[in-house]
Amino acid sequence: MHLDMDTFFVSVERLLDPSLTGRPVIVGGAPYQRGVVAGCSREARVFGVRSGMPLRRAYELCPRAVFIPPNYIHYAEYSERVAELLAEAAPVCEKASVDEFYLDLSGCSRAIADEESWCSRLKREIVGTLRLPLTYGLARNKLVAKVATSVGKRLGDLRVPDGTERAFLAPHAVRVLPGVGDVMERELTAMGIRCIGDIARMNRRLFTHMYGVVGRTLHEHACGVDETPIVPYRRRKSVGAECTFAEDVLEPRTILGALRDLTARVAGDLRRRRFLTRTLTFKLRYADFVTVTKTAHCDYTGMDHVLYRLAERCFCEVYTRRVRVRLVGVSVSDLIEDYSQLPLFRGDEERLVRLYRSIDEVRRRFGSGAVTYGSVLEGRRCGDPAVSP
Ligand SMILES: [Mg+2]
Structure with a gap:
């Protein structure tokens, strides 16, 4: 089963602001901005507006549309809620993108007697619970199910009976095929x-000769053959780092230097995995092994300095005893995927995103110690921490 949320960004915006229902809506930004259309409603598509089109062009085509800046945090949250419902319903669920999912129903014949009614019940449940519309396709493999969904956007949810894959694909335009x-x-x-049928009718060897491996896969796809497995989606719950000091320390400045290092590592890890967090938990262990933790919240972020400020605040609140410190740790949870793109940030925020991108790139090329904070180095120069990872 392949599921695709209908005009996902617009549907989420309409949940948040019902007055948008029935009107042409374009998500991406203001019409005079440089960006592109991230998503648009059916009412805007009628005028020829498409995802990926410059906003200015979209404005020319449909000047009376409502233009909205994208709110990727909300989209990621709703995407996660859909994924959770699906993961409860089926044993294997793959999250293919922010608004696209595959369920593997093979081997479920005992639990699911009638696949079609099972699927339509699942759809009713999601639409009923989250009030977000979707379309699904049901087929023997991922490729055909996905094409069934895109055809179903016009014709309604489709099932492609086993053995009819090739005939089903034949009349559709070649560009429907991935690649x-x-x-x-x-x-x-x-x-x-x-059309796809034209490829299927060609000699596979000839086609492979023209396009190499890509050609062979394309020919297989055109014949309705696809053996790509469904990859189960596991949501990452938290990311963290801690350090034990080589010698127990009393000096707050040394501890803060270590926190600078830890929050930078955690934030770098988040950015590499394309996640954002809004919850940080700080842990401190005294030399006598008494351990305290403190949790703090912020708006979703993946930036060092925001996490550092939270960690620093937690540290100041819980570091109350005049006892040496053995270990400090930082972990972040409440993760969501980061679907944002650079051009969507404005002003200072855009500069910060660029800064962290550059830092990440330098570290990727020259090692994690290539760029660091003065306070981290200062701690090391004092000879105190010789922090162990
Ligand atoms: Mg969609």
Whole structure:
């Protein structure tokens, strides 16, 4: 089963502001901004507006549309809620993108007697619980199920019966197949190949000869063959780091230097995995092994300095005894995926995103110690921590 949320960003915006219902809506930013359309409603599509199109062009096509800046935090939260409902319903659920999922129903014949009614019940449950519309396709493999969904956007949810995959795909345009972009579509058209059936009818060897491995896969796909497995999605719950001092320390400045280092590592880890967090837990263990923790919240972030400020605040609140400190740790939870893109940030925030990108790039190329904070180095120069990872 392949599920795709209908005009996902717009649907979420309409949940938050019902007055948008029935109106042409374009998510991406103001019409005079440089960005592109991230999502648009059916009412805007009628005028020719499409995702990925410059906002200015969208404005020319549909000036009376409501233009909204994207709120990726909300989209990621709703995406997570859909994923949770699906994971409860089926044994294997893959999250293919922010608004697209695969469920593996093979081997479920005991639990699911009638797949079609099971799927439509699941859809009713999601639509009823979250009030977000979706379309699904049901087929023997991922490729055909996905095409069934995109055809179903116009015709309603579809099931492609086993053994009819090739016939089902044949009349559709070649660009429906994954891997066929503008260039290849033009080349194929020049050879008189327009629909998927034209590829399926060709000799596979000849096609492989023309396009190599890509060509072979494309020919298999055109014949309705796809053996890509469904990869179960496991949500990462938390990310953390801690350090034990080589010698127990009393000096707050040394401890704060270590926190600078830890929060930078945790934030770097978040950015690499493309996550954001809003909850930080700080842990401190005294030399006598008494351990205290403190949790603090902020708006979703993946930036060192925001996490550092939270950690520093927690430290100041819980560091109350005049006893040496053995260990400090920082972990973050309440993670959501980060779907945002650089051009969507404005002003200072854009500069910060650029700064952290550059830092990450330097560290990737020259090692994690290539860029660090003065306070981290200062702690080391004092000879205190010789922090162990
Ligand atoms: Mg969608």
